[in-house]
Amino acid sequence: MPDDALFLISIIALPFLGSFIAALLPTNARNAEAWLAGLVSVGVVAIAISFRPVLAAGNVVRAEYAWLPEFGLNFILRLDGLAWSFVVLIGGIGFLVVLYARYYMSPADPAPRFFAFLLAFMGAMLGIVVSGNLIQLVVFWELTSIFSFLLISYWNHNQTARDGARVALTVTAAGGLCLLAAMLLLGRIVGSFDLETVLTSGPRIVSHPLYLTMLILFALGVLTKSAQFPFHFWLPRAMVAPTPVSAYLHSATMVKAGVFLLARFWPAMAGHEYWFWIFAPIGVATLLIGAFMALFQQDLKGLLAYSTISHLGLITLLLGLGSPLAAVAAIFHIMNHATFKASLFMAAGIIDHEAGTRDVRRLGGLYRAMPITALLATVAAAAMAGVPLLNGFLSKEMFFAETIESHVDTVLDKALPYIATIAGVFSVAYSLRLIHQVFFGPPAKDLPRQPHDPVLWMLLPVALLVLICLLVGILPGPTIGNFLAMAVHATLGPQTPTYSLAVWHGFTPALFMSGVAMIGGVALYFALQRYLSGDVEGVPILGALKGKRLFERALVFLSWRWARELEQNAGTTRLQPQMRLLVCVTIAAALWSLFSRPGSLDFTWPSSADPAFVLVWLVGGICAVAAAYQAKYHRLVSLILTGGAGLATCITFAWLSAPDLALTQLLVEIVTTVLILLGLRWLPKRIEGLDPDMTPKARLRRVRDLLIAVAGGAGLAALSYTVLTWPIGNSIASNFLERAYTEGGGRNVVNVILVDFRGFDTFGEIAVLAIASITVFSLLRRFRPARDSIELPAQKSFQNRFDADRYTGGKDPLSAHYMIVPGLIMRLLFPVIAMTAAFLFMRGHDLPGGGFVAGLTLAIAFILQYMAGGTRWAEARLRVLPARWMGFGLLAAAATGAGAWFFGRPFLTSAFAYADIPILGKVPMASALFFDLGVFSVVVGATVLILIALAHQALRVQRVSSDAAAAPPTEGSR
């Protein structure tokens, strides 16, 4: 058994290995390449033949390797009669094609690429037939698509070759993906990806609810690969490939992969009407359309391509009928078609090679110049037409016999004998045309080259194939009998019908049909001969049916135009629409989840409300909305309105008995408003209100934005309200309230949390505050005001002009009088505010206040000094620099925390006691107080540092504007 496994794996491994070696050989090593490829093919066939005795006994050879075990996927190779016959076909015809290609390909063509691709393709194809695992099968299936793409586009300097290859790849690879989906479904239905299991679970598959879905996907995969109508258009386009490639791909391999799969899964899937209704009509359509179109082709290879399509339609029809006998006929015809079609393609290649053209109309009378080719081609064409004593006759006879049988009692079934005969008529006609117009009739005159028979080696493959046609046709039993029996038995198993392979069955209806087809075909050809030799391009009637054009148009639409439009309409690179989309989608998602399910938000309106409180909120809300409205047009107004909203928040805190929060909020409001105010100076000038000439569209836009804002705001408010009124679970809040005094030594819970319970957080926060202010400072240090904000603000220059007019006579400079009264008051206020800050700081642990609040208060005092005295005045008197304030604060906080270590406690453990200070009396002295001092110090330092940074802009601008007056504007940014 291990030997078997080794041999089995080498069936696949050999071609891929060969391909790899072939790719490495030098460009001109044509002989070496051909030897290599030939040996590989012979090796494959030899291995296959060595298995024959085992398989003939009805056994199956298997080899398994662990691949993706946790998915239950093993790499399984499985060789049975059907696979075996395909291996022999692929290997055998592969060998002949290699031999032929050696002499066909011109020395200028890069040989390594050709043979490497060809061998890889052969490996992939062999992989399909010996795969014992569905997924593995798809993998090889897609590989054949890729390598056929590479083979078809072999002459890649040629635009049509590239197009043809692309179309082939798109169609077959897309089909392959459908097949993958089908196989995944199939694996799910059966519960295993092992082919063995799948083949034996026919009834289960057919009765499964997913059967139809799976079958359609499967059909898409199979029909695209086998070029069945309406996916047939890729095949004629693929004829731009070198002829050996066509001979290989379109006789024994590529297109046969589809029908192989049909045969492979026939026992598992065919037992249902759906099977008939999907495959039989498509087979019929393809059979007829292919045969009809083949007759009107002017290109030799085109004719063969359409005849291939037609024959594949025939095979699909046979398999689609669902009767075992039809399946036998199908398998037989697969073999026969491979032999005669390969030889015909090769013959066409020889004609092209020797005569320099493939146009049927230009050729004629070639039998004089190339008698051997003519003879061989005639026999092969006769096999294709189904002339007795040739293999094509036998399988066609079986086909005709089968059409007469009744399968599914319908019109289609009843019409089948007539349809088959008509297809036979066309088949005879185009075969006759191929031979008669090319080899007989008046000799062609203006051929590009002088034709003569090619070298022996090129004829040999053709001759061998034709010989097989003859032998099988005359002596079917001894030659192909066992071969076929093995394949059929492996496919159908116990369902194998009795059939007889004889040349003569007596006078049967099938023979009569054959006769009609013969006579009709000959008559049809001679009736149409004049028309066909004329200057006609394309096919009558069905010519309008351009699958390829439809495909390309669909592709362009789907892939290019729609995509572009989608991107143009839905995509944008502008920030505003992107944000709008983000918000809208979220609102929509929220609404959707709100309405898509029963139940609603537990929304309870408050039972009563104090009118004054409601009024405060109304004012606050109006301020907020107005601030948003003015944000673009008047920043100052907007800022003041924001302050109003903040004030409403302060009142709310106070109202809800949180004076400490209210105090903090108030001071934060003041400081931030002032700082932003100072920053506003350097922003670009404001936009003067709404544009009166605004277009209706712009108005609509604004309305839309308003609606979005209302929806978003209302939604958020409603949600916040719901969350706020949601019953609180076990919150930590009560815990803090209980322990603030007993463990933190303070009654101001907020302050205790800040400096004690969450001291470590606060420590981090003050560090961040210090860093942030340093960052602001260093960023603003390099700030260059925008050109349009250098000038003095309008009202100030107005005031200056007014003052200049009024006080021109005075002796003192104007600035001496500037804000003299408020300035004095503000200076006097400094000690008072500082005192307040100290007061707030000291009482902070028990009553509203604390380090943070006190720091902000002192910062306000500094801000007032800046406003009153100006930057220069204030800084000349600044004794403690802000950076030192911050440094001291951080160190104080850290030292307090570290102090706890000396008492063997963790960092920042606090202790408290009451200190008796003269005059003031008993003062609570928690260790947290020192920590709070640190907080205070950092807050003062940070605020003042930002203030300095902003204030210095004023000085710099004066310098800039004076520099600008004196020197070129590029200088003086510092």
Add this chain to the structure above:
Amino acid sequence: MNTFMASSFGPALPEIILAIGVLVLVLVGAFMGNRSNWIIGTASFALLAAALLAVGLTPPTRTTIFAGSFISDDFARYMKALVLLGSAAAIALSSDFMEREGFARFEYPILILLSTIGMMMMISANDLIALYLGLELQSLAAYVIAAIHRDNVRSSEAGLKYFVLGALSSGMLLYGASLVYGFTGTVSFPGIASSLQGEASIGLILGLVFLSAGVAFKLAAAPFHMWTPDVYEGAPTPVTAFFASAPKAAAMAMAVRLFIGGFPSITESWQQIIVFVSILSMVIGAFAAIGQTNVKRLMAYSSIGNVGYALIGLATGTQAGVQGIIIYMAIYLAMTLGTFALIIGMRRGNQYVETIADLSGAAQTHPWRAFCLAMMMFSLAGIPPLAGFFSKFYIFAAAIQTGQMMLVVLAVIGVLTSVVGAFYYIRVVKIMYFDEPKPGFEKLPDGAQAVLIACSVVVVFFWLIPSPLVDSAAHAARSLFH
């Protein structure tokens, strides 16, 4: 003290190594300026390697520290390793780029490291606060990196856009988190999971919707994908490579933790959202990419589509689905980084070029590079036997295994969009192989070359020995479903 450290900080050792290392590097950079570029670059690699080693040494058992905020399990280890490798590749890719473009700054590796710490926090987050902290650390560093080429208008624009939209989406996530907290009374994922018994309240669902919006933004999943093409195009290429790789993996891990760890009992509720996002991402990723002419924009849409595929795995909510995601992200990382290594090599006549047309005929001027890119493209298109096929396979298989109709349909849509996707990936190959060659590119920088080789090996040879990746992904997925 030592035992204390070992017991309580041990699982966070990789993060701690990185964090301390970054602080030291910042100081080095601050004192030495841009002279220290190479020191910091080398040290960053060393730090990432040390962190990777620490991740490897972390015991595979499931441990939580910091009062349950931080979790370490197999899933975390796997994803962290992925993120660390992605970040290292991003630094390697930038090796020559910054000098050539004249904006070499020592901050770049430092920011990448910071972002990496954030990502690792996201992966290990076991409650909403830890998740948000990690997310913000990652994002803030990313905003700065996007705009690191300050003199370039497009780079600045990318940074600004990313920041504004990112802030908005972070707000949404935070809002969702607070709603979830409001309605369940806890922020920890296991806590949320155990408090959800029976039908979820509507408020909670709303919270989930907002959370999903935030997560979708971080993942660049449609309909929150709008920033991606602009940011990818505008940011310097190594930065784009970074954005497309490690943060995606981290965000996906975060989504898995959040949804599967936090809301396992109300799967149907979030499944719908994920399915919707997934379908939209796949469709937009496939169709919008077709019309692109810029490689980086193309990759942006490609990443949107890929996130859509990975989300199929999340939508299943099963162990197989999570395993699929893990494998998907690992392979996606290899494909993306490999592709970007090649995009970085697109330098001609002293400047970087970015259009697809610039690749025309590259097969003749640079056969190996073209081959690698072709492999990447085929792999992204999901063509067997390249790695990209398997990543899709595991995801689709997981969806089909569940047997739910919705998920089967999702898988079918996935297959169809990957056909469309194949179209534009293969178009790149066609342009490289069949179009008229243009002048050659300059030599590939060493860093990019190393990344390219590593990624190509993974992509091309994954099918030979898939088990290391697949098995460890199985372990990682199992650790979530203990």
